[in-house]
Amino acid sequence: MDVGNQDPVTGRLTTGHEWNGIEELETPIPIVVFLFLAAAFIFAVICWVLYPTWPLGTVYTKGLLGFDQRHVVTQQVAAAAADRATWTSKVEKMSYADIEADPQLMKLVKETGRTLFQDNCAACHGIEATGGPGFPNLAAKSWLWGGTPEAIEETIRVGINSTNDDTRVSQMMAFGRDGILKPDQILNVIAYVRSLSGAKSTMGDIEAGKQVFADNCVACHGENAKGSHDVGAPDLTDKNWIYGGSEQAVYTTVYSGRQGHMPNWGARLSPLTVKLLTLYVHTLPEASK
Ligand code: HEC
Ligand code: HEC
Numbered sequence: 001m002d003v004g005n006q007d008p009v010t011g012r013l014t015t016g017h018e019w020n021g022i023e024e025l026e027t028p029i030p031i032v033v034f035l036f037l038a039a040a041f042i043f044a045v046i047c048w049v050l051y052p053t054w055p056l057g058t059v060y061t062k063g064l065l066g067f068d069q070r071h072v073v074t075q076q077v078a079a080a081a082a083d084r085a086t087w088t089s090k091v092e093k094m095s096y097a098d099i100e101a102d103p104q105l106m107k108l109v110k111e112t113g114r115t116l117f118q119d120n121c122a123a124c125h126g127i128e129a130t131g132g133p134g135f136p137n138l139a140a141k142s143w144l145w146g147g148t149p150e151a152i153e154e155t156i157r158v159g160i161n162s163t164n165d166d167t168r169v170s171q172m173m174a175f176g177r178d179g180i181l182k183p184d185q186i187l188n189v190i191a192y193v194r195s196l197s198g199a200k201s202t203m204g205d206i207e208a209g210k211q212v213f214a215d216n217c218v219a220c221h222g223e224n225a226k227g228s229h230d231v232g233a234p235d236l237t238d239k240n241w242i243y244g245g246s247e248q249a250v251y252t253t254v255y256s257g258r259q260g261h262m263p264n265w266g267a268r269l270s271p272l273t274v275k276l277l278t279l280y281v282h283t284l285p286e287a288s289k
Contacts, residue, residue: 005023007023007025010025012025012026012027013025013026014026048061048063049063049064050063050064050065050067051063051065051067052067052068087105087108088272090105091105091109091272091275091276091279092271092272092275096149096150096278096279096282099279100279100282100283106279106283109276109279109280110279110280110283110287112276113276113277113279113280113281113287114280114287114288116269116273116276116277116280117129117277117280117281117288120265120269120277121277125137125138127288128285128288129281129284129285129288130285131242133242133243133244134242134243134260135242135260136234136242136260137240137242138281138284139284139285139288140238140240141284142227142234142235142238142240143229144160144170144227144229144232144233144234145160145168145229145232146229147282148282149278149279149282151229152278152281152282153274153275153278154168155168155262156265156266156269156274156277156278156281157264157265157266157274158264158266159261159262159263159264159265160232160260160261160262161259161260161261161262162261162262162263162264163264164264164266164267167264168232168262169232170231170232170233170259170260171257171258171259172220172233172253172257172258172259173257174255174256174257175216175254175255175257176254176255176256177255177256177257178257180216181212181216181254184204185208185209185212186251186254186255187201187203187204187209187251188204188205188206188208188209188212189204189209189212189213189216189217189254190203190204190209190247190250190251190254191203191204191205191206191209192204192206192207192208192209192210192212192213193209193213193217193225193236193250193254194245194247194250195209196225196236196237197236197237197238197239197245198239199245201247202247203247213225220233221233221234221236224237225237242258242260243258265277
C-alpha cells in the first residue's frame with residue numbers, strides 16, 4: 001500500500017488512497033463524536049452495575065438496584081386482584097340466585113363477563129352470543145343441555161364431545177349415509193320437522209313424516225319434538241336452528257348427522273371465571289347490551 005503523502009493545500013497527511021487523482025485526507029474522528037461514544041460507553045457501564053444485565057447460564061447479574069420487571073408486574077397484578085377481591089370474593093361465596101338478585105353486583109359481573117366472553121367464546125358464539133351456522137345461539141334460551149346456572153356451568157366446565165373425561169356426549173345420527181332411512185322417508189321427515197316451526201317444504205309428505213319421526217326420532221327429540229336436555233337434542237319446534245332450517249340444511253343434518261364440539265374450560269379457566277361466564281350466559285341477552 002502507498003504510504004500517505006502530505007496534501008499540498010491543507011498541509012495534512014493523506015491516507016494514501018487515491019481515486020482518479022483525488023486523495024483522501026487523514027482526518028481524525030471529530031471530538032463531538034468521540035465524546036458521544038465515550039458517554040454512551042460510560043452510561044452502559046453504569047447500567048451493568050445498577051440493573052440486571054448479563055446472562056450467566058441459568059442466572060444473571062442482578063444489579064445493585066434489585067430491579068425486576070417480573071416483580072413489578074406481580075405487584076401490579078396483586079394490587080388489581082385486591083381491588084377486585086371486594087366483589088369477586090362475594091361472587092365466589094354467594095349462590096347464583098343471590099348474585100342475580102343483587103343489581104350492583106350483577107353490574108360488575110356483566111361487565112367482566114362480557115370481556116371474558118369476548119376473549120374466550122365470541123370466536124365461535126359471536127360477539128352478541130347469537131351464534132352462527134354450527135354454533136348455537138346462547139341468547140335464544142333454546143337450550144341443548146338446560147338453561148339453569150348449574151347446567152350452564154357444567155357445560156362450560158366439561159364441554160360437549162370434548163376431550164374432558166366427564167364431557168357431555170351427544171350425536172345426531174347419519175340416517176341417510178348409514179342407510180337407516182330411505183330417501184323418501186328422509187324427505188317426509190324433513191317436511192314434518194320443518195312444518196313444526198311453520199315452514200312449508202317443496203318435497204315430502206308431512207303426515208308420512210310424522211310417522212317416521214315417531215319411529216326414529218322421539219327417543220332423543222321427544223314425543224313433542226321439544227328436545228331433551230338428557231342427550232343434548234335440540235327443540236325442533238322453534239325457529240331457532242343451529243345448522244340452518246332450509247330444506248337443504250335440514251337434509252344435510254338428517255342425511256349426514258351432526259356432532260358439535262364445544263371445548264371444555266374447567267382446566268383452562270379458574271372456577272371464579274367459569275362462574276362469571278355462567279352468570280353472563282344465564283342473563284343473556286340483556287347481559288350483552
Ligand atoms: C371452538 C368453538 C367454541 C368455543 C370457543 C366455545 N364454544 Fe360453546 N359451544 C360450541 C358448540 C359447537 C356448541 C354446541 C355443541 C352441540 O351442537 O352439541 C356449544 C355449546 C355451548 C353451550 C351449550 C348451549 C346449550 O344449548 O345447552 C354453552 C352454555 C356454551 N357453549 C358456552 C360457551 C362459553 C361460555 C364459551 C367460552 C368460555 C364457549 N361456549 C366457547 C362451540 C364453542
Ligand atoms: C341419538 C339421538 C338422536 C336421534 C335418534 C335423532 N337426533 Fe336429531 N339431533 C340429536 C342431537 C344430539 C342433535 C344436536 C347435534 C349437534 O348440535 O351437534 C340433533 C340435531 C338435529 C337437527 C338439527 C337442529 C338444528 O337446530 O339445526 C335436526 C333437524 C334433527 N336433529 C332432526 C332429527 C330427525 C328428523 C331425527 C329422526 C329421523 C333425529 N333428529 C333423530 C340427536 C338425535
